[in-house]
Each structure stands twice: as C-alpha cells, then as structure tokens.
Amino acid sequence: MSESSNIESTLSEDRHFPPPAEFAQQAHLKSVDGYKALHKRSIEDPEGFWTEEASNQYWFKPWDKVLEWNAPDAKWFVGGKANLCYNAVDRQVSEGHGDATAIIWEAEPMDERGEPIVTKLTYHDLMVETAKFANALKAKGVKQGDVVTIYMGMVPELAIATLACARIGAVHSVIFGGFSSQAIKDRVEDGDSKIIITCDGSYRRGKVVPLKDNVDEAAAQTDLVDTVIVYQRCNNDIAWTEGRDVWWRDAMNAVDDHCPCEEMDSEDLAFILYTSGSTGKPKGIMHTTGGYMVWAAMTSRLTFDLHAGDESEVYWCTADIGWITGHTYILYGILPNRVPTIMYEGAPNHPAPDRLWDMVERHKVTKFYTAPTAIRAFMKWGDEHPRKHNLSSLKVLGTVGEPINPEAWMWYHNEIGGGNCPIADTWWQTETGGHMLTPLPGVTTTTPGSCCQPMIGVDAAVVNSEGEEVGTNEGGILVIRKPWPGMLRGIYGDRDRYIDTYWSKFPIEKGYYVPADGARVDENGNFWIMGRIDDVIVVAGHNIGTMEVESTLVAEGTIAEAAVVGYPHDVKGNGIAAFCIPKGDTPAPGSDEAAALKKQLTAYCAKEMGAICKPDQIRFTQALPKTRSGKIMRRLLRDIAAGKEITSDVSTLEDKSIVEKLQASE
Numbered sequence: 001m002s003e004s005s006n007i008e009s010t011l012s013e014d015r016h017f018p019p020p021a022e023f024a025q026q027a028h029l030k031s032v033d034g035y036k037a038l039h040k041r042s043i044e045d046p047e048g049f050w051t052e053e054a055s056n057q058y059w060f061k062p063w064d065k066v067l068e069w070n071a072p073d074a075k076w077f078v079g080g081k082a083n084l085c086y087n088a089v090d091r092q093v094s095e096g097h098g099d100a101t102a103i104i105w106e107a108e109p110m111d112e113r114g115e116p117i118v119t120k121l122t123y124h125d126l127m128v129e130t131a132k133f134a135n136a137l138k139a140k141g142v143k144q145g146d147v148v149t150i151y152m153g154m155v156p157e158l159a160i161a162t163l164a165c166a167r168i169g170a171v172h173s174v175i176f177g178g179f180s181s182q183a184i185k186d187r188v189e190d191g192d193s194k195i196i197i198t199c200d201g202s203y204r205r206g207k208v209v210p211l212k213d214n215v216d217e218a219a220a221q222t223d224l225v226d227t228v229i230v231y232q233r234c235n236n237d238i239a240w241t242e243g244r245d246v247w248w249r250d251a252m253n254a255v256d257d258h259c260p261c262e263e264m265d266s267e268d269l270a271f272i273l274y275t276s277g278s279t280g281k282p283k284g285i286m287h288t289t290g291g292y293m294v295w296a297a298m299t300s301r302l303t304f305d306l307h308a309g310d311e312s313e314v315y316w317c318t319a320d321i322g323w324i325t326g327h328t329y330i331l332y333g334i335l336p337n338r339v340p341t342i343m344y345e346g347a348p349n350h351p352a353p354d355r356l357w358d359m360v361e362r363h364k365v366t367k368f369y370t371a372p373t374a375i376r377a378f379m380k381w382g383d384e385h386p387r388k389h390n391l392s393s394l395k396v397l398g399t400v401g402e403p404i405n406p407e408a409w410m411w412y413h414n415e416i417g418g419g420n421c422p423i424a425d426t427w428w429q430t431e432t433g434g435h436m437l438t439p440l441p442g443v444t445t446t447t448p449g450s451c452c453q454p455m456i457g458v459d460a461a462v463v464n465s466e467g468e469e470v471g472t473n474e475g476g477i478l479v480i481r482k483p484w485p486g487m488l489r490g491i492y493g494d495r496d497r498y499i500d501t502y503w504s505k506f507p508i509e510k511g512y513y514v515p516a517d518g519a520r521v522d523e524n525g526n527f528w529i530m531g532r533i534d535d536v537i538v539v540a541g542h543n544i545g546t547m548e549v550e551s552t553l554v555a556e557g558t559i560a561e562a563a564v565v566g567y568p569h570d571v572k573g574n575g576i577a578a579f580c581i582p583k584g585d586t587p588a589p590g591s592d593e594a595a596a597l598k599k600q601l602t603a604y605c606a607k608e609m610g611a612i613c614k615p616d617q618i619r620f621t622q623a624l625p626k627t628r629s630g631k632i633m634r635r636l637l638r639d640i641a642a643g644k645e646i647t648s649d650v651s652t653l654e655d656k657s658i659v660e661k662l663q664a665s666e
C-alpha cells in the first residue's frame, strides 16, 4: 500500500479536470450556468420541469398530475399510462428505427477458429422476441402483477425475458446469476413467485456455472414453483422435472409473435430487485412504471451524453442485468435513447486480461461504464493489456458502486481514457433507480474521488443528526430532501421496514430520504461519499449485510456466535472479516485445525450466499468485545481487521483483555 499512498498524497483535491472542449459544443448540457439553471428549475418548479422531460418518453395516455407527495409515498405522473418495454423497444420500431441495433451481445467462449462470437439484435428483432416470450409466459398462466423470477447468465434471452415481463405487466425479479440456491429460495418465497426463467448453465472464465442445478435445489425447498423455463446455453447435463420444466425453445415454438404491450398505470409495480439490508433478509426494492421510465432515460442521456441516432455511438456497461446497474444502464435507460448497448457474457479476464479492451477496440465503444473494483483489478493485471489496443473511440467513462480512490481514477483517466475522457463517478443505489450525484460530461470540472454534483431533479444535502446542513468539508449524513421520479416506492411486503429504513432518521413530515451514506461537500460544492453509516459493507460495489453473513456462519453448525465487519481491501474496496466463537475448542492461530475450519466456513458461505459474500478473513476467538449493554463494538473489530492501531474508545468495554487476544488471533 505504501507505493499507492505516495501517489495518492500527490493527488490533492486541487486536481481538477475541466470538461473537454468538444463536449462544450455538442453535449446536451454544455455549461455550468446551464446546468445550474436547469437544476434550480427542476427543484423549484418540478411540475413544469417534469412535464417537459417526461414528454421525451412514450405515453399511451398522458398524466393528469406530475406528482402527489405524501412522505414517504410518492406518486409520479399520476393517471398516465405507459409500458417500459414499449418505450424501450416497440416505440423505436414504430418511429421507423426497427433496423437500428439495440443489443450487441458477445459470448465468453470464442468460436472454433478463435474468433469472437457476436450476435446483434435490432429493435425489430428484440420486439419480435419479447412479444413471443411474453406469449410464452401468458401460455404458462402468467398474468399482470405476477412475480416472475429470472435467474440467467448474461445472454440475450435474459434481456428478452426481462422485457417480456414488462410487456405484459408481470413483475420481474431478476436474481444475479452469481447467487446461490438459498438466495433464489428466499426471493421466490418473498415474492410469492411461481415461475422461474433460467439457463442450463452460464459461462464464467471457461467454466460452466450450473444455474439449473441451483434452481432445482431452491425449488425443492418450497412448494411455490410450478414452472421452470430453461434456456439451453451450455449443453451441460441437467436434471429434468416433467410437468414443471420446459425448454425455452419449445415454449417459443408454441406461440406466435403478436403480443401488444399492456397499458400500465404509471404507478403499477414494474419490478422488484433485492438488496441487502443491515438486518435480516434482503429487501425487495419496488420500482414502478412511469417515474422509473422517465428517470432511467433522462439520467442515461445526461450522464453518458447519449445521442440517439448518432451512428458512432456504442455504449457498454459491464454490469450484470441482475443488479440495478444492469436494469437501468443496460436496458431501461439505454434502449429508449436508441444507442446500441453491449451485453458481454463472461469474465473480464477470459481468455486473457485484455478481453475488455479488445472488445472496446473491436466494437468501437464510445461510452464505457464499470466499477472501481474492476478498475483496481485492471491496474493489478498491468498496463500492457489496455496498451495493446486502440481505445481512441472512447468518449465518456463511468464508474459505480463504491467510492473510487484517486489513484484508480487517475489510472482510468490516463490508461483507458487517454487523458481526455470525462469520468462520471456516479453515486446512487438500487433504491434510487438511477444516478443521483454525478459529473456531467459537458459541464462538470471533475476531481478524482468525488462524485461531484446532484443530477437534475435531485435535492441532495449533507446534514447533522438534527437535520441541519453542515458546513463546508464537515462530514454528515447524506439526505435527499425532495422526491424524484425513479425513487423506490417501498419494500415488497414490508411497509414498516420501508419507513424504518429510509424515513425514520428525521421527522417523517420533513420527507428526507436517508440513503445511509456519510458524505461531505467541499468548497466547490462537490460531494464526497464517506461510506456507509449502517451495518452494510460495500464489497466490490455490492451491498452485503453483515447480519446475513453472521447468520450464515452460525447456520453452518460449528460456530456459536459471529461478528462480521468490513475492512479496507486493495481490490474489492472492502473485504469481509468474520470474528467467530466456535462451539467447541478454539483452534490456535496458524494451526492446521484453524485453516481447515476456515476453509469449511468459507465454502459454506460461498455455497449458501454466493462467492461475493464469503469472508476474506476469519478469526477464531473465545469472546467478542462487548459493551456493558451487550453491544458488539464493531468499530473496534474494524480496526483489528484492518491491522490498525486501536483508535476506538474502549472504556465501555466489559473485558479489556479481549483486545489483545483478538489482535493475536490472526
């Protein structure tokens, strides 16, 4: 770390990168004054602003009222009728752009001659395929409002299945293909979902991930699932349950391609997407139709400065559709902007560490969106990989998921962006539906490490525990003071938890949405995110609830109690450290027994929760540091996990000798 801290120390906050001149001419928003005026209007005159902005999207029937706000309940574009699939796909066809490329898909494996396998779907293709699959869903009894679980690899059929749900007003619940059977079972039960769309397997670094096996395992633990539609991708051996399982191709062959889009109410539920919380089971974040449609399209257009119909535009977001980033910034925000969106099936380092850069060069990508954790991995793999390729097509770079350290920012800027691509460090959440704080390429003078300024329509502030704005560079609680169209509408089936999680820190009448991130605002008005203020760890850009990992460790059987905290990690941003009290003898640090038990626990976590949830550090201890009131002192554990000196106040600790024991436990 010493080398990187040297570099960082030379990167003071007075490093500023003004928007490149070319953007000042052609960007949607071209100047700071223009941005400021529009932002002000969007906050002071939401009716007027959103009436104009929402008119960029397709409505079967216009709304009667822009907003009804009764904190914490927002209704946007009240009375309007729209359809997310129509707005993303059919609309382009009816406006004469059926032949334009919608999706560019690239497989992970190469063909027999070692050439990449690429499939392009036009808007017309996508319309026909989603209409057919929508009919296939209907034939299986799926109706408007039913929850459809989708657990697939990154194949075009994942986009088709997702859009097909939107087409008929079914609620999709997409589960990231890296999650395990337990995650599927929990989500299926929470959403009362009777149907799962999956693949036999998916390719990841040359290996086959057995998706269908995971679905079988999940379905065996609940009576709910009566239909599993299986897309055959890998030809791997799978078990088959007659009467329940159907091949995708058979389901498609049995139906025609005529299926009009349902006219959905603006506030009809569009999808649920699960995110980890600080306690208990994952939260099913609910997004509705009209507001999300407008928010996804507007934020995509502004942040990436997308120009519909510009033949040179090729957009690529490397996320999986199983995350909100993929929902909004592969599908729902990008397709309505009529810019080809790339879907890549596999790992960034397969068959070689230059895979992504090879793709950027071949597809002449103009806008590229990835995560800081990926950037740190690219840095580790070496500069020679991007340098082998011509990346000059790139115009805007984006990052998402966690704070980007200035060193990684500079590397991205220089090695990938050739020193002249603006970087959009986008801060947002599953809950916000789309970008909330971000630089805009034609406007913002960026500073490495800062997510800069509020999106149009976002009233963000940093406040103290009384809800008063804090001073310049003073840390505090980030809040959003006004509703925005893409905001979550609730947690599926748990009204109390919705209010408790997001709206209870301040009097509810105030209507302050609390994302649970700490932040500060510098003298230039730029926001700096300082990490979570609750028991969620952002690992490789994804929320992991400490409670969930703790429960899993205990469920394995050998551990009586576990405490899980995050600590700084070179590549993943945060690592997961688990302090475990075994039921039996505590194995000595460094012993074979300790190593074996660690392996067993890690494997169990990976199996139960998915690989991203497994602890990076496990320590065995006879006790945990608790206060006299019985609370685990997590700050102390964080210091120990990070190998830092103890800075926490340990005066309330019941047994002070425990600190030394814990420090020696690794």
Ligand code: WT7
Pocket (backbone or CB within 6 Å): 275, 323, 324, 325, 399, 400, 401, 402, 403, 404, 425, 426, 427, 428, 429, 430, 431, 451, 515, 516, 517, 529, 531, 532, 538, 541, 542, 543
């Ligand atoms: C949490 C949300 C947004 C899709 C991916 C993650 C952290 C996200 C940034 C950023 C600093 C960031 C926050 C946030 N986060 N983007 N640019 N800078 N922190 O979605 O799983 O809902 O996680 O990720 O802590 O609250 P998510």
